[in-house]
Amino acid sequence: MHTHMKRTTLLLDAAVYGELKRRAALEGATLTNVVERALRIGLEHLEAPRRARVQLPSYDLGPFLADPARRDTMPGAPAEEEG
Numbered sequence: 001m002h003t004h005m006k007r008t009t010l011l012l013d014a015a016v017y018g019e020l021k022r023r024a025a026l027e028g029a030t031l032t033n034v035v036e037r038a039l040r041i042g043l044e045h046l047e048a049p050r051r052a053r054v055q056l057p058s059y060d061l062g063p064f065l066a067d068p069a070r071r072d073t074m075p076g077a078p079a080e081e082e083g
Contacts, residue, residue: 010035020034020035020038
């Protein structure tokens with residue numbers, strides 16, 4: 001046994017345990033190796049810095065040329081027939 005490694009007990013959901021066992025069998029690895037790798041990946045993900053928010057430019061395009069709530073004021077709209 002390696003003296004630098006620590007032994008612990010984990011309480012895992014049955015589905016998670018089953019997936020870990022399945023992956024270990026597929027890879028020909030031990031359950032310990034698969035769990036340790038998954039924990040390392042998870043810890044790296046937690047430590048990854050978040051990307052800074054991107055500030056998008058905005059522009060003032062002036063007033064509306066037509067009322068979007070009224071189709072008849074939209075440019076190129078067909079004239080309504082009275083009848």
